[in-house]
Amino acid sequence: MTSTSATPTPAAPAPGAALSAQIDFEFSLLTLGRASRAARTDLLAWIDEGVLTPVAPSTGDAATWRFGADSLARAQAARRLADDLAINAAGVALVLDLLDHIAELQARLRHASGG
Amino acid sequence: MDFKDYYKTLGVASTASADEIKRAYRKLARKYHPDVSKEPDAEARFKDVAEANEALCDVERRAAYDTIADDHRSGRSSGPGSHQNGSRRGGQPFSPPPGWDSGFEFSGSGSDGESDHSDFFESLFGRRAAGGDGAQPRAARARPGGDHHAKIRIDLVEAWRGGTRSVSLRAPVADAQGHVLMQERQLEVNIPKGVRNGQHLRLAGQGSAGTGDAPAGDLFLEIEIAPHARFRLDGRDLFVDLLLAPWEAALGATVQLALPDGSVELTVPPNAKPGRQLRLKGKGLPGTPPGDAYAVLVLALPATDSPEAQQAWRTLAEGYPDFNPRAATAG
Numbered sequence: 001m002t003s004t005s006a007t008p009t010p011a012a013p014a015p016g017a018a019l020s021a022q023i024d025f026e027f028s029l030l031t032l033g034r035a036s037r038a039a040r041t042d043l044l045a046w047i048d049e050g051v052l053t054p055v056a057p058s059t060g061d062a063a064t065w066r067f068g069a070d071s072l073a074r075a076q077a078a079r080r081l082a083d084d085l086a087i088n089a090a091g092v093a094l095v096l097d098l099l100d101h102i103a104e105l106q107a108r109l110r111h112a113s114g115g
Numbered sequence: 116m117d118f119k120d121y122y123k124t125l126g127v128a129s130t131a132s133a134d135e136i137k138r139a140y141r142k143l144a145r146k147y148h149p150d151v152s153k154e155p156d157a158e159a160r161f162k163d164v165a166e167a168n169e170a171l172c173d174v175e176r177r178a179a180y181d182t183i184a185d186d187h188r189s190g191r192s193s194g195p196g197s198h199q200n201g202s203r204r205g206g207q208p209f210s211p212p213p214g215w216d217s218g219f220e221f222s223g224s225g226s227d228g229e230s231d232h233s234d235f236f237e238s239l240f241g242r243r244a245a246g247g248d249g250a251q252p253r254a255a256r257a258r259p260g261g262d263h264h265a266k267i268r269i270d271l272v273e274a275w276r277g278g279t280r281s282v283s284l285r286a287p288v289a290d291a292q293g294h295v296l297m298q299e300r301q302l303e304v305n306i307p308k309g310v311r312n313g314q315h316l317r318l319a320g321q322g323s324a325g326t327g328d329a330p331a332g333d334l335f336l337e338i339e340i341a342p343h344a345r346f347r348l349d350g351r352d353l354f355v356d357l358l359l360a361p362w363e364a365a366l367g368a369t370v371q372l373a374l375p376d377g378s379v380e381l382t383v384p385p386n387a388k389p390g391r392q393l394r395l396k397g398k399g400l401p402g403t404p405p406g407d408a409y410a411v412l413v414l415a416l417p418a419t420d421s422p423e424a425q426q427a428w429r430t431l432a433e434g435y436p437d438f439n440p441r442a443a444t445a446g
Contacts, residue, residue, distance in 0.1 A: 018279045018303040021316035021336065033263045035335060070337065072315045077150055084165070087145055099151065107349055112408075114327065 008099040026055070045089035046078050051096055063083035118187050121167035121180065129184065133172070140168040142318060151366045157330060166236055176240060183239065218314040257327030263334045269306060275375040275401065277308035282336070294309035304336070312340040346375060351406025354392075355398045358415040359383060372410055374398060389414045
């Protein structure tokens, strides 16, 4: 089948073969942008604010940066906040920090009252 | 299909200015945004609010909508079951009257086309063009395939042990003419042991195929762990109630506690207080390092439904003449 503008379906795996799901994968800036549907400029702004941190290296040529699997959820949350609520990069960083803090407080509350 | 009152959704009058609409939308968007909201039906309400804003923030669309809304309010809408008494709500079926949109031009400043609108919105403003990212072919240019995303719900025991899971995915696919169809495919996936709630799994190459020599995109599965009746998972840590008889808490006891992957024996020290948590190191979600499990002590009182049982308690009370649990709170 020649590819045209249609979205071709991926090849089906052999019957009976289960696909192995990876959990320790990494992203480049490019693939993180693709997976999270965030623009490169947004990603760079969020990285500057500390929303996302490359695992290594963290300076130099951005093309060499690598991000852990957990970055996807964080980049997606950042994009939702930026798109849906029109929040700038500094605001997104603050909101995510506060949400982390709230989650931590709620966990402590649950522990204190006996799980 | 029901009529949707977008002004009511935003809590503004139908005569509201554009600024008032924008302000109302922004406030409600913050309130119901699923990432920050604790309201029970946040996601549905956020969608309603966003759709109302989309309809009313654009001058053309608002004008078109107002025509419909006026007709609806005065009971002039066509369609089966429409009443003439001008009643506005109550499941009154709605369909736009023929020719209502003649003279209105929608400039269609779209977002990225992945919005899912209600049937009502689409009946008024049409469906966005399918194939949001590059519907027009760029001849012979190799483009990597797009990534697909899906959420799968597993139960807690599956998260513990891992295992093979059949996943059904439905995705909209555009055919060569640009018609959008829902295509279903079935995948067998190995879920690794010890996945956390919210974690992403990657199935490389299972996204859309690329064009030319470019690689296929990936499929990302977001894990959602269903709530469990007895166990509560907090990150990698597990919390489970350990029910004790009063004498077990007072005198100490060795008890069996069921965990997701088998039971453990643990020793409750004497004089144990309800609410105390006994930490079972490494018995949480498997991983490197594994999480911990916490047995939360809960007192279970037997039913006191016989004279002998009541006497047993009275004897116990006599053994503690000075015990007053309310001493600290006495006026």
